[in-house]
Amino acid sequence: MKQEKTPEQRQYEQKVNEMMPKSRTGFQCIKAFISGGIICCIGQLISDVGSLMFTFTEKSRGAFTSIVLIFLGMLLTGIGVYDKIGKFSGAGSIVPITGFANSIVAPAMEYKREGYILGVGANMFKLAGPVLVYGIASSVLVGLIYCIIYALGGKA
Amino acid sequence: MSSFTDYIWVFVVGGLICVVGQLLLSYTRLTSARILVLFVTLGVVLSAIGVYEPLEELGKAGATVPLTGFGHSLAQGAIEGAKNEGILGAFTGGVKATAGGIAAAVVFGYLASVFFTPKTKK
Amino acid sequence: MNSNRVGKQSVIFHTAPRILTSAAIAGDMEGEGPIGTYFDMILEDDTWGEDSWEKAERKMYIETVKIACDKAKCDYRKLDCLLGGDLLNQIISANFAARDLGTPYLGLYGACSTMSESLLCCAMLTDGGYLTQSACIAGSHFSTAERQFRFPLELGSQNTATAQRTVTGTGCAIVVSGDNEQKSSEQNSRIYNTVHIVGGTIGKVVDMGITDSNNMGAAMAPAAVSTFTGLLADFNKTADDFDLIVTGDLGRLGGTLFCDMCAELGVDVRNKYLDCGNIVFAESQKVDCGGSGCGCSAVTLCGYLLKRMEEGDFKNAVFMATGALLSPTSTFQGESIPGIAHAIILERR
Secondary structure (H helix, E strand, O other), X not given: OOOOOOHHHHHHHHHHHHHOOOOOHHHHHHHHHHHHXXXXXXXXXXXXXXXXXXXXXXXXXHHHHHHHHHHHHHHHHHOOOHXXXXXXXXXXXXXXXXXXXXXXXXXXXXXXXXXXXXXXXXXXXXXXXXXXXHHHHHHHHHHHHHHHHHHOOOOO | OOOXXXXXXXXXXXXHHHHHHHHXXXXXXXXXXXXXXXXXXXXXXXXXXXXXXXXXXXXXHHHHOEHXXXXXXXXXXXXXXXXXXXXXXXXXXXXXXXXXXXHHHHHHHHHHHHHOOOOOOO | OOOOEEOXXXXXXXXXXEEEXXXXXXXXXXXXXXXXXXXXXXXXXXXXXXXXXXXXXXXXXXXXXXXXXXXXXXXXXXXXXXXXXXXXXXHHHHHHHHXXXXXXXXXXXXXXXXXXXXXXXXXXXXXXXXXXXXXXXXXXXXXXXXXXXXXXXXXXXXXXXXXXXXXXXXXXXXXXOOOOOOOOOOOOOOOOOOEEEEEEEOOOOEOOOOOOOOOHHHHHHHHHHHHHHHHHHHHOXXXXXXXXXXXXXXXXXXXXXHHHHHXXXXXXXXXXXXXXXXXXXXXXXXXXXXXXXXHHHHHHHHHHHHHHHHOOOOOEEEEEEEEEOOOHHXXXXXXXXXXXXXXXXXXXX
């Protein structure tokens, strides 16, 4: 477990924080806003174009959009462009679902050299695994809570 | 088809969600994996208490494309499952609703590892 | 006995082992940097025709030893010993390179401080008469270090402003006993006639509680201060007695912290201080806080500083490579980052 810091260590930490070069957060937020906005607009465009081409229910349209975006995220990661986008956009390209795709594809490619089973297979979800663990677990929890609500007669 | 105003809302909502992520990234020094976990869980919670749905109506893809939207789909699926099939539905609903995205990520991730080789950063 | 010990943590070499020659291979970004023209070889492609970066790193190791031996006009198979290490788990690059070279080998791990650790150990063994001609080597590779310590390369993540870039490069120095008579009178000779290792200080592990693995400079700076002040006390010298004080890879932030902490202790190093991380990359190359890794101090010393010293640009120098003794496991478990620095004193004789 974490050890308690000594007064000397605290003092040093303070000194380091004072001298640390500052990231330009304000400017970076603007970059994240613009790139995140653009990715979402591309998502909307995919959804709109998809609706013109196929007949979708509300749900299948969402799934279609996700799949296409994940494909694009994969492609851009594969050809070595997504890491450059990420360097510019910061959270703007991490938070959208393309960033989720990137966090799966990047380790998958990287661990190819350790083989396809224990390399790619085992490490593909090294970064994105926690997202599924926490996302799915919390959704089941929510489902169970709603079960109780419905059982108590709150049939809304 | 969406109008131009719709697209502006998509841009603004999507952009703002990313800015929240950026602020967390810059000020808390959380790694990107932690941010993603936080966002998906946040999406599930906001969806469960009914806050995310109005946001989705306003922002459309701006609310569904960020990872909070993935959490939203998970939660809505689980709630619907609970309503129709009870406890079993609570377990299956979330993954059912997001199965397309998860399967796509697995398949495309694998394909990428077959066809592409990582390059070094400059 | 014990006549070679000085003070609490230092050693003196009465026979003054000599650095006969040195060689450095570096990656393309390092080649474009301020000292790029000094390297013996610059890789255009960082896989160097191999099918993994780990193999490329190993190849760099082997080739650097061969180039250095070539310069020294000796057969690498006749080296008494190879001392070195790298950053990868179980120092595989150095181990596998030693397998392929077939020389007697002592593997060392001092994280990024490996270059001075190997020179210090080698000088002690040479001074004691156990070795007569051996090679000291350290190196790192950006891509292998990145995937071991940080994230996959294609991940779209951003660096924090304190992050440093691991140097792709290996440096090798051939150390011979002080009475070795192989000298060269040719102009622009690739053999050094005058560079001797006269002493050294074994560093202590210092931990000032830094936990951010993107801020290695700050984690290692206190160790450098501890070693340097230890050295001054043991040898009863002041900073004025040295022409140049070099740290390994503290980078811009760590370097400033080092000078600042020294100044607080009444030691002024500002006008003779140099950090390898700051000169291996130019600020315009956008590497945030400079270079890091074993290779950083190794290529700077073996490629650049020793040549400058042989040319007579400075008479004596303290070389302290600094290491951050962390592992991915210790970082995940929330441990702070201990730092270490070993010093050697180089002198023209």
